[in-house]
Amino acid sequence: MKTVSIRICIYPKDVQRITGKSERYSRLLLQKIKTALGKEAHQFISVEEFCNYTGLREEQVQALLFG
Secondary structure, eight states: OOOOOOOOOOOOHHHHHOOHHHHHHHHHHHHHHHHHOOOOOOOHHHOOOHHHHHOOOOOHHHHHHHO
């Protein structure tokens, strides 16, 4: 039986894969999301928070990341 691992946090490489933009853009976007959500530097951004901020559907993002 195959197990599917699903992460709940999102990284710059994931944002690159989703948007097609550069790593620098991806890091800046995650930083903007952290600022907007009032998170500290050591805290992670979840896939759900990323989707809420960008307006993308979570199912589509999950499919791109883990599909």
